[in-house]
Amino acid sequence: MRTVAGSADRIVVVGAGLSGLAAALHLAGRGRQVTVVERALGPGGRAGRRDADGYRMDTGPTVLTMPGIVADTLAAVGESLDARLPLVRLDPAYRAHFADGTTLDVRTDAEAMTDAVRAFAGPSEAAGYRRLRHWLTRLYEAEYARFMAANVDSPFGLLTPELARLVVLGGFGRWDCAVGRFLRDERLRRVFTFQALYAGLAPSRALALYAVIAYMDTVGGVYFPRGGVRALPDALAGAAADAGVTFRYATAVASLERRGRRITAVRTDEDERIRCDAIVLSCDLPEAYRLLGGAPHRAWRLRPAPSAVVLHLAASGAWAGTGHHNLLFGECWETVFDDLVRDGRLMRDPSLLLTRPTATDPSLAPPGRQLMSLLAPVPNLADRPTDWDRLGPAYARELLEVVAGRLGFAPSTVDTLHVLTPADWRRQGLVAGTPFSLAHTFAQTGPFRPANLPRTADNAVLAGCGTVPGVGVPTALLSGRLAADRVTGVVAARRVGIGPARRRASDPASGRR
Structure with missing residues (x-):
């Protein structure tokens, strides 16, 4: 795995969204001196907020899955999820309302959901659901460690046994066809394919490997923090500050200073100079490329979701x-x-x-x-x-x-x-x-997505949903950790977190990285 060149003791992170906060926590936990520069008045980025007349609104994501990734992010500085961000597991995860007047409570407990499907669509569909659940779990096991939670320098880096497993599982077929192998009821198929909207594609066009998103909410579970999803960036920022990270809110980055191919300092809109050995740009791609002096050449146009x-x-x-x-x-x-x-x-x-x-x-x-x-x-x-x-x-x-x-x-x-x-x-x-940033077309998946190690500077790294691994709260947090790995190299996690779910596939906090 390639990393930034030269020493990297002082890091500036541009942006206090989820990926920037995750990068800051992992870097601080690895002994780096970290400064986060954020143009807004507080943390969150896309996970925004608005308060009015006693209502506390989340203006960004509302669905929180894979809390083990949050736990690992906090554990980078020795913090615990329970202490920083108490979560409520939602049961049901969703209530599905269909045009024919029927409803279905989508539960993540295997037995409860089997019973619900049996009552909703009959015993054959209930058996199909159990097979689908098993397939989704195997898909997640094949994907997580190598394709979601690891940096890959080139498409050749994907030539692994896990890739062969994905092929055997049908991961490179179409999402709707894969789900259709298990479920005949069209209403049920919607429950396990609507997540394609998060990837920016129709289920008939999305690769089946993206059905791992359906694993996250229909098997791993959906959670909610007291105080709203805004409590997530607040918890991450609080843990980072307690770990020594410096935050500069209401401060925009105007430009980057360079010496050759190295970025040596950040210039703010008030002409303040913040020195750095390396920089993590977690702002949206157009802004990141503006600061870097231009976007990399691609043979095809990037497609937004x-x-x-x-x-x-x-x-x-x-x-x-x-x-x-x-x-x-x-x-x-x-x-x-x-x-x-x-x-x-x-x-x-x-x-x-x-x-x-x-x-x-x-x-x-x-x-x-x-x-x-x-x-x-x-x-x-x-x-x-x-x-x-x-x-x-x-x-x-x-x-x-x-x-x-x-x-x-x-x-x-x-x-x-x-x-x-x-x-x-x-x-x-x-x-x-x-x-929702860039759609997850094949040409914008994995190593074909905009890279997090741009070639226009030797000590700059990208993070966020526009780069790897992609769109969503869990992947934004992973993106911050992958950016930190590009700075320091991979280090052992402080906590056994979330990885291939061999021991308890339905528990999103089990397994290893």
């Missing part, structure tokens, strides 16, 4: 029939991906994610009130240039009416607190106005 419109909503009542996370499927599943990915248009028959965090933590809203977020995938601004500042309010009302019709409430009983659109993501500097 679809974006999203997110409504933050408030209401009264108990909202019986909804869980913490609710999948609201439309009638025509295939048209969702045709619209978003193939045609670059708004969904004609929306499938949506409704999250109600007050189902687990009522303190996120005033007494007697519910806080919810509604996520609707939409095309990114490269695929569909749209004046979202003009269109956003009308589309938000349209979405609310769709959800009201499906769940049976009057739109007038729900207050819209805040709306986020691709225009807002673009103002944050996110490529093509999408919080």
Whole structure:
């Protein structure tokens, strides 16, 4: 594995998002002097927040999986997950609502989910679910250590026994076909393929190896920290500060100083100079490449993932029939991906994610009130240039009416607190106005994804969802650790964390790195 050249005792990390915080923790735990420079007023990056009138909104990710990776990140400086970030395991992980009026609680306990599938679709589908669960676990075992949690310098580095296992498991086929080998009920297939939206592809186009995302939530489990997902970056930043990491919030990086091919200092927008031996750039790719002096040449154009419109909503009542996370499927599943990915248009028959965090933590809203977020995938601004500042309010009302019709409430009983659109993501500097960065096409997977060790400087490393291993909370944290490994070389973990799940496949905190 290649690492940065020369000494690397003083490190500057640009960006206090999840990947930057993870890099800072791993580097501090390895004895480096770390300074984190962040343009915002606090940590989080894409895991943002907004507070208004007693509502505490998460404006970034709402689904947290694979807590063992969080535990390993904190363990880099001798901290424990239980002390820093108490988590609640959600049961069910999701409640799926289908257009025919049926619902299914998606549980991560094998026996409970088998019983639920049997009652929902019959004994044959229940047996198929057990086989699918076994396949997902084997897929995860084959992928994690070598393809997700390790740096690879070239495609030839993938020629390992694990690659052969992936081939045998059908990892290079199509996701929907792989799931279809086990499940015939079209509603159930949606539950185990909707995660393709996170990868920015239709299940019919996504490689089956990305079904490991379905392993993360339907087998590994979905969790929620008290106080909201914002508690995750707060916990990481707190642990880093206690470990000696210096944070410079409300400070933007204007430029990098160089001596030959080495970056020697960071210049802030107030013309302050922060010296460094190496730098980790965890900002979005366009900003990272601007600071480095240009993007590397690629034979093909980078393809962004679809974006999203997110409504933050408030209401009264108990909202019986909804869980913490609710999948609201439309009638025509295939048209969702045709619209978003193939045609670059708004969904004609929306499938949506409704999250109600007050189902687990009522303190996120005033007494007697519910806080919810509604996520609707939409095309990114490269695929569909749209004046979202003009269109956003009308589309938000349209979405609310769709959800009201499906769940049976009057739109007038729900207050819209805040709306986020691709225009807002673009103002944050996110490529093509999408919080999901680059799609996980084959040409943007593994060693074909933008590398975390750019060739334009000898002591710079990239981290974040635009580089390896990819998009999502667990992968962002892994990206920070992989960046630290590029600086120091691989070191032994302080804690036995998450890896190939040989001992207890359903436990996301078992196994080894």
